[in-house]
Amino acid sequence: MSTHIATNDIAIALRKGNRRALARAITLVETGGINARTLLQTLYTHTGNAHIIGVTGAPGAGKSTLVNSLALHWRKQHQTVGIIAVDPTSPFTGGAILGDRIRMQPLSGDSGIFIRSMASRGRLGGIARATDDTIALMDAAGFDIIVVETVGAGQGEVDIAGAAHTTVVIEVPGMGDDVQAIKAGILEIADVFVVNKADRDGAEETARQLRAMLQLGSASNGGWSPTILLAIAMRNEGIAEIAEAIDSHMVYLRESGQFAQRVHQRVARGFESVVYEAALEHVRKRVADAGGWNALIERVARREIDPYTAAATFIGDHLNAPE
Amino acid sequence: MSTHIATNDIAIALRKGNRRALARAITLVETGGINARTLLQTLYTHTGNAHIIGVTGAPGAGKSTLVNSLALHWRKQHQTVGIIAVDPTSPFTGGAILGDRIRMQPLSGDSGIFIRSMASRGRLGGIARATDDTIALMDAAGFDIIVVETVGAGQGEVDIAGAAHTTVVIEVPGMGDDVQAIKAGILEIADVFVVNKADRDGAEETARQLRAMLQLGSASNGGWSPTILLAIAMRNEGIAEIAEAIDSHMVYLRESGQFAQRVHQRVARGFESVVYEAALEHVRKRVADAGGWNALIERVARREIDPYTAAATFIGDHLNAPE
Numbered sequence A, B: 001m002s003t004h005i006a007t008n009d010i011a012i013a014l015r016k017g018n019r020r021a022l023a024r025a026i027t028l029v030e031t032g033g034i035n036a037r038t039l040l041q042t043l044y045t046h047t048g049n050a051h052i053i054g055v056t057g058a059p060g061a062g063k064s065t066l067v068n069s070l071a072l073h074w075r076k077q078h079q080t081v082g083i084i085a086v087d088p089t090s091p092f093t094g095g096a097i098l099g100d101r102i103r104m105q106p107l108s109g110d111s112g113i114f115i116r117s118m119a120s121r122g123r124l125g126g127i128a129r130a131t132d133d134t135i136a137l138m139d140a141a142g143f144d145i146i147v148v149e150t151v152g153a154g155q156g157e158v159d160i161a162g163a164a165h166t167t168v169v170i171e172v173p174g175m176g177d178d179v180q181a182i183k184a185g186i187l188e189i190a191d192v193f194v195v196n197k198a199d200r201d202g203a204e205e206t207a208r209q210l211r212a213m214l215q216l217g218s219a220s221n222g223g224w225s226p227t228i229l230l231a232i233a234m235r236n237e238g239i240a241e242i243a244e245a246i247d248s249h250m251v252y253l254r255e256s257g258q259f260a261q262r263v264h265q266r267v268a269r270g271f272e273s274v275v276y277e278a279a280l281e282h283v284r285k286r287v288a289d290a291g292g293w294n295a296l297i298e299r300v301a302r303r304e305i306d307p308y309t310a311a312a313t314f315i316g317d318h319l320n321a322p323e
Helices: A007-015 A019-031 A034-046 A063-076 A095-103 A126-140 A155-163 A179-186 A203-216 A239-255 A258-290 A293-301 A307-318 B007-015 B019-031 B034-046 B063-076 B095-103 B126-140 B155-163 B179-186 B203-216 B239-255 B258-290 B293-301 B307-318
Strands: A051-057 A081-087 A113-119 A145-151 A166-171 A192-195 A227-230 B051-057 B081-087 B113-119 B145-151 B166-171 B192-195 B227-230
Touching: A007 A019, A007 A034, A007 A126, A019 A034, A019 A113, A019 A126, A034 A126, A034 B307, A051 A063, A051 A155, A051 A239, A063 A081, A063 A145, A063 A239, A081 A126, A113 A126, A126 A145, A126 A155, A126 A258, A145 A155, A155 A258, A166 A239, A192 A203, A192 A239, A203 A227, A227 A239, A239 A258, A258 B258, A258 B293, A258 B307, A293 A307, A293 B258, A307 B034, A307 B258, B007 B019, B007 B034, B007 B126, B019 B034, B019 B113, B019 B126, B034 B126, B051 B063, B051 B155, B051 B239, B063 B081, B063 B145, B063 B239, B081 B126, B113 B126, B126 B145, B126 B155, B126 B258, B145 B155, B155 B258, B166 B239, B192 B203, B192 B239, B203 B227, B227 B239, B239 B258, B293 B307
Parallel strands: A051 A145, A051 A166, A081 A113, A081 A145, A166 A192, A192 A227, B051 B145, B051 B166, B081 B113, B081 B145, B166 B192, B192 B227
Antiparallel strands: none
16 A cells, blocks of 8 residues: 555545544644645634633543443443543653553543543644644544543643633542642632542532632633532443533533633634744744854853843844745 | 832832832733833843742642742841742632732741732733833842742743743642643653642652653753752642752853853743743734724624735735834
């Protein structure tokens, strides 16, 4: 079989549900470049049908197990599920990708499930961009539900809320001294809270704290009061309730008219990052043409010029001038 | 007292070691804008003297306590210490900032220590940019050591390695199912590993696993073999050894000639993000001038046009044309 397949053939096969075509398409968008763009341009009009769900939580909160159980639940209801596990692992080690595949084994062999790990590629906005594009590909491939699973800390959480229609945040009882900090940032993005490993001491207390913090904090989630649920994902307890809460949130979004608003936010965020990246690419091309990029960095490193002046000079020289 | 102070006055006071001036300067760079840029331009030539140390680890690993103890150790050696606690908390809640101040109490009242929490501002590259700028301010203010403390997960870790000369990664025994994944990503950035809470079961085993993974992985840290140390930060055990390992790493960087290389990498990364941001600002100005940004997003949201085509059109229309 030829290794060269035209992007148009990939797009057609992907739309027909061909898994290999989807896998290749994702690899293409991870790599970036002109073929990826052509593919996404072709498929974009076929997106907008999936329910995109973000699942986040600290390491060890049991995200993988919970997503696994939810996926099995949805499959029993004949819904197809795409899973994107956003992973802090570098592409050079690949340990986590293997790990993912192993943990997802109960789901393997089911053609209604597609799992993909995304590894950080180190470039600014890289994971967010590749994740958005992969969501678009799975959406165009016809998956009913797309789950984006990320390790929750800092920027990652904010990103997932921007990418998803519904954001599920997993907590576990007694996570240590940084929990307060993380919770504070999370209050604004969570649509559903799950206190997982609820057989541990302090589960009720964690739920109570969350409830108190939500009452204290702004009710800024557009009128939706985040649902707080207990679960033991490992034993499949509480999974149906989580799925139900996710459904209810989608119903709420649609009935309140906020769905269109979330879609607008998603698109605005995605579009900004595309323009951002295109602008940088444009600048880089100018850099390559003009030469002098490294020389400029050396001057900044020697403290002969500050980065702001250097950048302003560069932008002035290369962005305003006609080609 | 007037609330308006010229940036030049702030720069002069900051260089003289005035803490209020430093605090105001940091607030300025967090907010961004023209005054921040002027200030950084003025101060940039006075930077490049501090040893910048990144400290990262999962929530609950004991980062705060360890940084606290290290700072006290350095103070006994008459070194001044700036601490930047990069925090996933949103600016709207502020819980963690308060938390930070409380936990750092043993250090308060010491004029050789300056602590600042940075909260995520949600914009792409926002924390990284503000952190870089705050490092520059503390550097210009004459602090010998600058510690950047981040919750380690995903992109955050990669960023901290880019910002620091020496990166310290904290692990704790038995962190659960995601540890493998995180370790894999961390191997390439850690200069010093600390297994904290070493009185817990499995500390030696965690150290052994790290050692094994380091041997398996590439020796890509430029010839430096990461030091692996046990510590109990809460009881001040192992702190002197960590400080010594950090020192040794700096000696290694200087003697091997890699220091210049790290500085170049830091500058290149910082400069790229400044250019990135300046390019986006430039694009945004064009957006505002041209109108139609929101109309374009609406067309993308309605799937009439894909974001890539829209972005390319926009860039072509607004970035190449002369003012």
